[in-house]
Amino acid sequence: MKLIEIKEILEAEVVSGEYDPEIEIEIGCSSDLMSEILAFGKPGSILLTSLMNIQVINTANVADIKAVCFVMGKIPDENIINLAKKNDIIVFITKFTTFESCGRLYKNGLKSCSYLNFEK
Amino acid sequence: MDNNKRTTTKIQELTYELKVKDVMTKDVETVSPKMPVNFLRDVLQNKRISGVPVVNDNEFVGLISIEDFIKCLEQGKMDDLIEDRMTKNIKTLYADEPLVHAVVKFEKFGFGRFPVISRKDKKLVGIITKSDIIKGVLKKLETAYHDEEERRYRASHIFNDIIADEVFLKFQYYVEGKNFDKAGEASTGLKKTLYRLGLSPEIVRRAAISTYEAEINVVAFTDGGIIVAYVEPHQIKIVITDKGPGIPNIENAMKPGFSTAPEWVRELGFGAGMGLPNIKKFADKMTLRSKVGKGTHLEIIVKLSNYRDED
Amino acid sequence: MVNLKDIVQKLDLKVVSGDINREVSAGYASDLLSDVIANAQKDNIWITLQTHVNIVAVANLQELAGIILVNGRQPEQATLKKAEQENIPILLTELSTFEIVGKLYELGIHGNKMSSA
Incomplete structure (x- = not known):
């Protein structure tokens, strides 16, 4: 799924x-x-979370996660955004909850981590 | 022969990895169905192409080839409309299909080209020929080769050019205790450094994740510590030390879910008793020693992939 | 409203406590208790990987329809005991949060609408 599609699905x-x-x-x-x-x-992958601090970006960085989506309309502060920019991590914000966001993405065909675990 | 085999597998991989849209020709000359065949004269001549997609309001409706054109010429029917002479019901490919689908279709139908349409609105987005596929795969192979070469060069450069009985590079990081704003700086710094050294992404990722968990522990539980990474030709060794308070029961600490983390650590997304188990998961070897009141000494080893198989 | 019993059946969840004969209004996924206290709503099904006893108290406080523990997690003994006492359904799945939420969504369970601040 393209980033632009994710953006549209999450109205992010x-x-x-x-x-x-x-x-x-x-x-x-x-x-x-x-x-x-x-x-x-x-x-x-993309990480959806309601946690908001710079450790979310550090986590994405060390685990090679490409994008982070903060939910429920919370707006990250400058430190978070700057750290993300520095490490090439794309940051979305959506007004939806984690539940609604995951549901929408899954319905539109985004796969899950566990799905891949089972395939192995 | 081995080398040959490896290249073949790599190409097969690429035909799954690459999508039709990655290799197709995008700026396609098209004609409208209501134009006379005569109009093709310039298109075919100037562009030196052997077939043109016919498009009505962006919708792909057929293909008209140089053979169709010659037939009209022979029959003196140059004023016929393209839509009456074109071939309809042409097989197409979707832009997001893996390249291997295209390969299969070329083999199955023996056509020289397939129009490419978008899955969403069925509009024509490009055209793909066999030579597009070959060019696309070669280009990708070349990039992959360069990346690998560069990576190998950078790492081997250091280890090969230095003459010594033993070589290791040492990187040292200082971790501030209880300062969550700075937590992660050491491990993300180490990650970048390892990557620049040319180590494989998978190795770098494993080393970074385990160091990061260890760093979080130092920040959450101690007044600070030191992380030292030794990069050797066959492994990365990361040593994390602090000066207390120490772990009273290592066996418990290693149990997934066991945690003594205070609430502030939990609310920051850590402290769920998964840190040490995670380090164990991502390291090839992990050694933990601790004395209450004295401090903790954690050693993580990640072997470099080409040496890993030999164990 | 979707019946919890149907959900259990369709998603092959393992029931370890509580009466599953009740209705689910919507879903809430979170691993932060403070967040659930602040934002979950009555009759929500709660998806989390937290297993300690406090989850039962939170579910009770918010009158949640039940708790689904993800990624093969087992509730702690104290959690299980408390959940039985308070009649809070605890359900287990091997799937990740992302995937179980996706499947619940396909059954027509959506997220709470947030009154955006």
Whole structure:
């Protein structure tokens, strides 16, 4: 699924500056515990979370997660956005909850981390 | 022969990885169905192409080839409309299909080209020929080769040019205790450094994740510590030390879900008792020693992939 | 409203506590208790990987329809005991949050509408 499609499905806004709308994201994962994301997140995926601090960006960075979506209309502060920009991580904000966001993306065909675990 | 085999597999991989739209020709000359065949004269001549898609309001309706054109010429029917002479019901490909579908279709139908349409609105977005496929795959192979070469060069450069009985590069990072705003700086810095050294992304990722979990522990539980990474030709060793308070029961600490983290750590998204198990998961080897009141010494080893198989 | 019993059946969830004969209004996914206290609503099904006993108290407080523990997690003993006492359904799945939410969504369970601040 293209970033631009994700943006439309989540009626989201990109707050990390310029990005390539054609970038493909295949996998979605969601948790508010970063160790879970470190353990199960897949490179190139999108992380949906209601947690908001710079450790979310650090987690995405070390785990090679391409995009982060903050939910429920929360707006990240400058430190978070700057760190994301510096590390080429795309940051979305959506007014939807984690539940609604995951549901919409799954319905539109985004795969999940666990789906891939089972395939192995 | 081995090398040959590897290239073949790589090409097969690429035909799954690449999409039709990645290799197709995008700026396609098209004609409208209501034009006379005569109009094709210039198009075919100037562009030196052997067939033109016919498009009505962006919708792909057929293909008219140089053979169709010659037939009209022979029959003196140059004023016929393109829509009456074109071939309809042409097989097409979707832009988002993997390249391997195109390969299969070329083999199955023996056509020289396929129009490419978008899955969403069925509009013509390009055209693909066999030579587009070959060019696309070659280009991708070349990039992959360069990336690999560069990576190998950068790492081997350092280790090969230095003459010593043992070589290791040492990187040291200082971690501030209880400062969550700075937590992660050491591990993300190490990650970038390892990547620049040319180590494979998978190795870098594993080293970064385990160091990051360890760094979070130092920040959450201690007044600060030191992270030292040694990059050797066959492994990365990361040593994390702090000066207390120490872990009273290591066996418990290693249990997934066991946590003594205070509430502020939990609300920041950590402290769910998954840190040490995660380090174990991503490291090839992990050694943990701790003394209450003295401090903790954690050693993580990630082996470099080409040495990993030999164990 | 979707019946919890149907959900359990269709998504092959393992029931470890509570009466599943009740209605679900919408879904809420979160691993932060404070967030659930602030934003979950009555009769929500709650998706989380937290397993400690406090989740039962939160579910009770918010009158949630039940809790789904994801990624193969098991509730702690104290959690299970408390959930039985309070009649809070705890359900288990091997799937991740993303995927189980996706499947619940396909059954017609949506997220709460947030009154955007």
